[in-house]
Amino acid sequence: MDVRVSETAPLPKPATVQAAAPTDDTHSSDACAVIRSILARTTDKWSILIVKSLGRGPHRFSELRRAIDGISQRMLTLTLRNLERDGLVLRTVTPTTPPRVDYELTTLGESLWTLTEAFGQWALSNRPEIEAARTRFDARLDANT
Numbered sequence: 154m155d156v157r158v159s160e161t162a163p164l165p166k167p168a169t170v171q172a173a174a175p176t177d178d179t180h181s182s183d184a185c186a187v188i189r190s191i192l193a194r195t196t197d198k199w200s201i202l203i204v205k206s207l208g209r210g211p212h213r214f215s216e217l218r219r220a221i222d223g224i225s226q227r228m229l230t231l232t233l234r235n236l237e238r239d240g241l242v243l244r245t246v247t248p249t250t251p252p253r254v255d256y257e258l259t260t261l262g263e264s265l266w267t268l269t270e271a272f273g274q275w276a277l278s279n280r281p282e283i284e285a286a287r288t289r290f291d292a293r294l295d296a297n298t
Contacts, residue, residue: 194239199224199232201269204258207242208266211257241265 206220236242241262247253
């Protein structure tokens, strides 16, 4: 399975700036690029599962790996590093033999956890309606073939 973590290089700015730029900055091409890069990082499958796990409290690497079914050691390492880079996860090394490494959400990470929990609740609450819509859609497709 090809899983892309995200692009870390900033996107280039357009060569020319339009004279009549929209007054709402969330619709400018720069704002869209920023939003796209942040959403790509924070809403990928592994990031969401890591944030969900860390929402219950600090975890060691091995605990996260056991808690997240199907994640490879490499993908867990890359995703944790990216979440740490974005200020969502704090990595704490305790100098013992062997060193103990704990991961926990920062305040910013906790705000993302709140959003992911709300989105998860929305999905569960609306599952019957979504499944019914899928059934109607698939029946329409089957009727047309």
